[in-house]
Amino acid sequence: MKKIIIGIVIVLILLAIGFYCSFILGKASQIAYPNISTLEKEIEWEKEHDLWGNFDSYEKGEYVVRGYNDYELHVTLVKNPVESDKYVIISHGFKSNRYGAVKYVDSYINLGFNCIIYDMRGHGENEKAIVSLGQYESLDLEKIIENTYIKYGENIKLGLHGESMGAATSMMAMDKAKNVDVDFVVADCGFANLYDLLYKAYDVAKVGGVLPSINIAMKLRYGYDLKKTSPKDALIGNETPICFIHGEADNYILPENSEINKAATAGYSELNLVPEAAHGKSREVLGEEAYRNIIGNFLNNINFK
Numbered sequence: 001m002k003k004i005i006i007g008i009v010i011v012l013i014l015l016a017i018g019f020y021c022s023f024i025l026g027k028a029s030q031i032a033y034p035n036i037s038t039l040e041k042e043i044e045w046e047k048e049h050d051l052w053g054n055f056d057s058y059e060k061g062e063y064v065v066r067g068y069n070d071y072e073l074h075v076t077l078v079k080n081p082v083e084s085d086k087y088v089i090i091s092h093g094f095k096s097n098r099y100g101a102v103k104y105v106d107s108y109i110n111l112g113f114n115c116i117i118y119d120m121r122g123h124g125e126n127e128k129a130i131v132s133l134g135q136y137e138s139l140d141l142e143k144i145i146e147n148t149y150i151k152y153g154e155n156i157k158l159g160l161h162g163e164s165m166g167a168a169t170s171m172m173a174m175d176k177a178k179n180v181d182v183d184f185v186v187a188d189c190g191f192a193n194l195y196d197l198l199y200k201a202y203d204v205a206k207v208g209g210v211l212p213s214i215n216i217a218m219k220l221r222y223g224y225d226l227k228k229t230s231p232k233d234a235l236i237g238n239e240t241p242i243c244f245i246h247g248e249a250d251n252y253i254l255p256e257n258s259e260i261n262k263a264a265t266a267g268y269s270e271l272n273l274v275p276e277a278a279h280g281k282s283r284e285v286l287g288e289e290a291y292r293n294i295i296g297n298f299l300n301n302i303n304f305k
Helices: 002-032 039-048 098-110 135-152 165-172 194-204 208-222 256-264 282-286 288-301
Strands: 060-066 072-078 086-091 114-118 157-163 184-188 242-247 269-274
Touching (some): 002 208, 060 135, 072 135, 086 098, 086 135, 098 282, 098 288, 114 135, 157 165, 165 184, 184 288, 194 208, 269 282, 282 288
Parallel strands (some): 086 114, 184 242
Antiparallel strands (some): 060 072, 072 114
16 A cells, blocks of 8 residues: 555656646747747738838838848848938847837838848748847847948948847847947837846746746757846947837836846936836837937937938
8 A cells, every 4th residue: 555655646746747847848938939920910910000101102122131150030121212321220029020110110211211120030931940039139130230231331320229029139239249330229118137027927927936947948958048138238338329218007028127228238328218108019109200209319319410
């Protein structure tokens, strides 16, 4: 009888361990290989929320840029109707794609920019790949920046704009080690550190204690440390001007993240909090003109011409 009880206990322990490991690997997989949106769904969403604007009327060109480790990134240039030497690279959010960046195009076109939108690693038309929410993506962005200067001229004026994961990626590209040369960054609802962000979300769900195990799984299975996806650390010593935009009603990435990032950067920075705006909704809440004015005022303040 005792042997039977011991056997049952061992089986239950093994089942519990198996369940825990399965749960951990499942959570890690959801981060590294998210269920992404299609191009068609992003187009539909943008149009339903009246964010598509004049996108169809602009001249465009599509091409491929080889990112980190020669990973192919699908890119679209949206040309300004007026000849311009000003360019901005717009990085979309987690699970979205380049058409999720369309909401920002009209504002930059009206400010005189050509716009470069692209599918980030593992998103859109790109091949399936590990998503790191900033570590590998900032290396991809570095390659797009290099390509932009080669393709459009070394004397162009160039800025970055990012939403959520795209904001984190744009800020991480400012790491001194990458030696990226841009004139400004606009970071909309970006996080300060991925590990800290996930810990707070898991803690609310009463499962914060599993995150160290998930991070171990991420390092062993996918090759990166959640703690190192850290815009606040990448911004230390940065002198490129940054305009932070964050919805005050953002319950996913709290506005305090932009406050932390603003405190971290060494260069000129502004923080614009948008009342009643949830995550990624500042452009939608403000409308094109008011959102454009935030960027335009920032560019005036840094004497960008």
